[in-house]
Amino acid sequence: MKTTLLSFCILLLVSVPQAYPITVSSKNFTESYILAEIFSKKIKDDFPEHEINRKLGMGGTGILFGALTNGDIDFYPEYTGTIAEAILKRPELKEISEINKALLPLGLIASKSLGFSNTYAFAVKKETAAKYLINNISDLATLPDLRYGFSYEFLKRNDGYYALAEKYGLKNTNVKGMAHGLAYEAIESGSVDLIDVYSTDAKIKRFDLHILEDNLEFFPRYDAVILANINFVKEYPGLWLHLKSLEGKINGPEMVKLNALVELGNYTFKDSATSFFTPFSATDKERKINFGQIWSKTREHLFLVFVSLLLAVVIGVPLGYLATCSGWLRHSIFAVSGIVQTIPSLALLCFFVPFLGIGLAPTLTALFLYGLLPIVRNACIGLESIDNKLKETSQVLGLKKMQSILWIEIPLSMPSIIAGIKTAAVINVGTATLAAFIGCGGLGSFIVTGLALNDINTILHGAIPAAILALILQYLFDVADRFLIPKGIRS
Amino acid sequence: MIELVKVEKRYSGNTVLDNISTSFLTGKTHILLGQSGCGKSTILRLIIGLESADNGEIFVDNKDVSLISRIEISAYFGYVIQDKTLMPHLTVLDNILLPVRARKIATDSVMEHFDFLKKLVELDDALEAKYPSQLSGGQKQKACLVRALILNPPYLLMDEPFSALDPMIRSALQVELKKIFAELEKTVIFVTHDLNEASFLGDEITLINSGRIIQKGQIQELKSNPGSEFVKSFFEAQSQQF
Ligand SMILES: Nc1ncnc2c1ncn2[C@@H]1O[C@H](COP(=O)(O)OP(=O)(O)O)[C@@H](O)[C@H]1O
Ligand SMILES: [Mg+2]
Numbered sequence: 111m112k113t114t115l116l117s118f119c120i121l122l123l124v125s126v127p128q129a130y131p132i133t134v135s136s137k138n139f140t141e142s143y144i145l146a147e148i149f150s151k152k153i154k155d156d157f158p159e160h161e162i163n164r165k166l167g168m169g170g171t172g173i174l175f176g177a178l179t180n181g182d183i184d185f186y187p188e189y190t191g192t193i194a195e196a197i198l199k200r201p202e203l204k205e206i207s208e209i210n211k212a213l214l215p216l217g218l219i220a221s222k223s224l225g226f227s228n229t230y231a232f233a234v235k236k237e238t239a240a241k242y243l244i245n246n247i248s249d250l251a252t253l254p255d256l257r258y259g260f261s262y263e264f265l266k267r268n269d270g271y272y273a274l275a276e277k278y279g280l281k282n283t284n285v286k287g288m289a290h291g292l293a294y295e296a297i298e299s300g301s302v303d304l305i306d307v308y309s310t311d312a313k314i315k316r317f318d319l320h321i322l323e324d325n326l327e328f329f330p331r332y333d334a335v336i337l338a339n340i341n342f343v344k345e346y347p348g349l350w351l352h353l354k355s356l357e358g359k360i361n362g363p364e365m366v367k368l369n370a371l372v373e374l375g376n377y378t379f380k381d382s383a384t385s386f387f388t389p390f391s392a393t394d395k396e397r398k399i400n401f402g403q404i405w406s407k408t409r410e411h412l413f414l415v416f417v418s419l420l421l422a423v424v425i426g427v428p429l430g431y432l433a434t435c436s437g438w439l440r441h442s443i444f445a446v447s448g449i450v451q452t453i454p455s456l457a458l459l460c461f462f463v464p465f466l467g468i469g470l471a472p473t474l475t476a477l478f479l480y481g482l483l484p485i486v487r488n489a490c491i492g493l494e495s496i497d498n499k500l501k502e503t504s505q506v507l508g509l510k511k512m513q514s515i516l517w518i519e520i521p522l523s524m525p526s527i528i529a530g531i532k533t534a535a536v537i538n539v540g541t542a543t544l545a546a547f548i549g550c551g552g553l554g555s556f557i558v559t560g561l562a563l564n565d566i567n568t569i570l571h572g573a574i575p576a577a578i579l580a581l582i583l584q585y586l587f588d589v590a591d592r593f594l595i596p597k598g599i600r601s
Numbered sequence: 602m603i604e605l606v607k608v609e610k611r612y613s614g615n616t617v618l619d620n621i622s623t624s625f626l627t628g629k630t631h632i633l634l635g636q637s638g639c640g641k642s643t644i645l646r647l648i649i650g651l652e653s654a655d656n657g658e659i660f661v662d663n664k665d666v667s668l669i670s671r672i673e674i675s676a677y678f679g680y681v682i683q684d685k686t687l688m689p690h691l692t693v694l695d696n697i698l699l700p701v702r703a704r705k706i707a708t709d710s711v712m713e714h715f716d717f718l719k720k721l722v723e724l725d726d727a728l729e730a731k732y733p734s735q736l737s738g739g740q741k742q743k744a745c746l747v748r749a750l751i752l753n754p755p756y757l758l759m760d761e762p763f764s765a766l767d768p769m770i771r772s773a774l775q776v777e778l779k780k781i782f783a784e785l786e787k788t789v790i791f792v793t794h795d796l797n798e799a800s801f802l803g804d805e806i807t808l809i810n811s812g813r814i815i816q817k818g819q820i821q822e823l824k825s826n827p828g829s830e831f832v833k834s835f836f837e838a839q840s841q842q843f
Binding site: 497499500502503504505506507508509510513517518521522524596597598599 | 649650651671672675676678680682684685686688689690691692699700703704732733734748752
């Protein structure tokens with residue numbers, strides 16, 4: 111059973127690179143998911159012969175950048191501002207042509223703007239815009255009595271409101287700070303006249319707001335583009351051109367509408383992407399619990415937990431034995447596995463992306479490392495607590511070293527070893543939820559999607575089964591004690 | 602024959618065995634007698650390869666024990682000590698068969714000898730399936746003795762095997778053991794600090810003090826003809842106890 115599981119895992123590891131499907135990815139927020147689904151559908155509809163892999167909801171720019179440069183993924187939606195600041199570390203780059211020049215040495219390439227920018231913007235009610243004839247931010251200079259409600263972040267940032275006011279010559283004094291979530295209700299109820307928003311917020315449509323043009327280009331451009339690996343472009347120039355036909359096709363209001371379908375209308379990312387190609391009249395849907403999906407994610411989750419646990423046992427118990435052999439080995443083994451434990455799980459996962467790519471390999475490696483310490487430590491403690499007289503006896507009776515280990519020492523330390531494995535298993539059930547951040551599925555997929563949608567329901571789809579899984583595992587180990595701990599030493 | 606030639610053993614600078622030279626002839630029951638801490642156990646541990654000597658040589662049937670593997674040495678000896686040495690996770694039967702299985706010998710081939718040993722030490726058949734924790738102290742030591750003898754080794758080394766048992770059981774086992782020694786005709790080295798046990802069980806007594814051999818001979822010889830003041834006082838002190 112153990113060997114089949116292991117060979118299955120190995121098979122999975124080696125079989126991934128053989129086929130070369132196209133892999134599209136996204137970050138873990140609604141807009142990114144929808145854009146990735148649009149790219150995916152764009153290719154699928156017109157080039158059905160290509161297999162498309164969707165690794166959506168990755169945990170951050172760093173992970174995606176790593177995955178993109180080493181070819182784990184082929185392209186994903188990104189924003190020019192993010193490329194300049196987070197990837198190139200050259201915030202002064204604004205134009206796509208400049209950005210592409212800097213991307214070339216990294217083996218990456220960006221499309222032109224898809225047609226919208228997702229950045230800070232000022233929003234007012236349509237009536238307000240009509241009443242005072244406001245179209246752009248400069249128009250505000252003559253209206254010093256408008257009441258502003260800004261998010262605390264926008265008020266505090268160096269490139270926030272006060273810098274903007276200086277540039278546009280605004281003299282308003284009626285400025286209130288408020289939590290971003292409350293701003294929409296505040297403008298709806300009329301307690302403020304103008305708020306700061308992200309230019310593609312779903313709620314812009316829901317509250318029917320008017321976005322003011324940033325005519326002096328104060329806000330940095332966060333134009334949505336397709337960021338791709340150059341090898342993909344060279345390999346499939348036709349597909350790249352086809353994707354580039356989306357350039358300029360998605361405007362701001364369109365993106366707001368698509369976001370709203372998901373965040374406010376409970377449609378799936380896929381539904382929303384479909385509506386981009388064939389618009390339908392949307393009525394809000396009830397989000398239902400999909401047990402089939404929960405079960406399939408639970409299976410992915412169990413696979414991650416068990417394979418990593420198996421590795422940790424196979425390596426950890428011998429390491430625990432080695433640790434009993436000499437002082438400095440003990441110190442170094444405990445030091446290394448202890449340090450690993452202190453690295454935050456997400457950081458550890460991301461750490462492996464540059465070497466191991468995304469998906470199974472870094473996830474299993476990270477989970478394996480997390481499981482290692484409790485197993486090594488407990489194996490070591492168990493082995494050390496064996497009465498030396500018994501070890502001598504096995505030598506005197508003529509047992510070879512290996513026989514002594516397998517017949518005497520390991521069985522005698524079984525209670526401690528099992529306790530270690532139990533701890534590792536429970537830790538791994540929790541940590542494996544983070545696998546979703548590097549495209550490895552599992553119950554964390556619900557949590558990542560739920561976080562993107564700000565939807566507790568979806569988060570619970572992942573969190574509850576994970577908690578139940580931990581409880582079941584705990585129980586199963588209690589049962590396993592009865593089989594794995596030799597009868598003579600069971601308490 | 603077991604031979605010690607100028608054997609020295611030190612633990613972190615303390616000399617525990619000081620220039621020990623002696624031999625244990627085949628077929629006899631030898632007693633190592635001496636007060637606690639004088640080095641008796643260390644002699645057995647050196648012979649059986651659990652420790653190595655800092656100086657000198659030990660020969661078993663003319664083979665230098667420092668030149669053969671520990672596993673090879675173990676084939677010469679049955680070894681029974683005071684401490685609990687039955688593996689707690691194995692049944693009595695599995696404990697007894699450990700040396701057999703370790704050498705990949707078919708268990709069938711030892712069954713006859715096993716039955717003989719069980720009768721000899723009066724080990725109840727019903728105990729075979731039990732775990733050590735379910736046995737009395739005396740039963741444990743009997744099982745250890747059977748395990749030590751299962752492969753019929755030429756030498757039997759016993760290190761105060763009964764000193765953890767209560768006096769009644771202890772003297773009963775001494776009587777049994779004497780029968781067993783007579784029946785088996787093995788070369789035995791029996792360690793004790795108890796003069797009565799020594800004189801009851803042994804032929805040849807080796808009296809040890811502070812890591813040195815003080816006198817060697819029959820018990821009567823030692824009593825009637827003590828070679829030093831120490832021997833005399835040792836015998837006087839021990840007989841006063843009763
Ligand atoms: N592993 C050891 N480390 C240090 N000292 C030891 C060790 N084993 C025995 N000794 C010392 O060696 C001396 C002889 O011990 P031992 O042979 O067990 O005596 P006996 O069996 O005659 O009571 C004692 O003083 C004991 O403290
Ligand atoms: Mg002793």
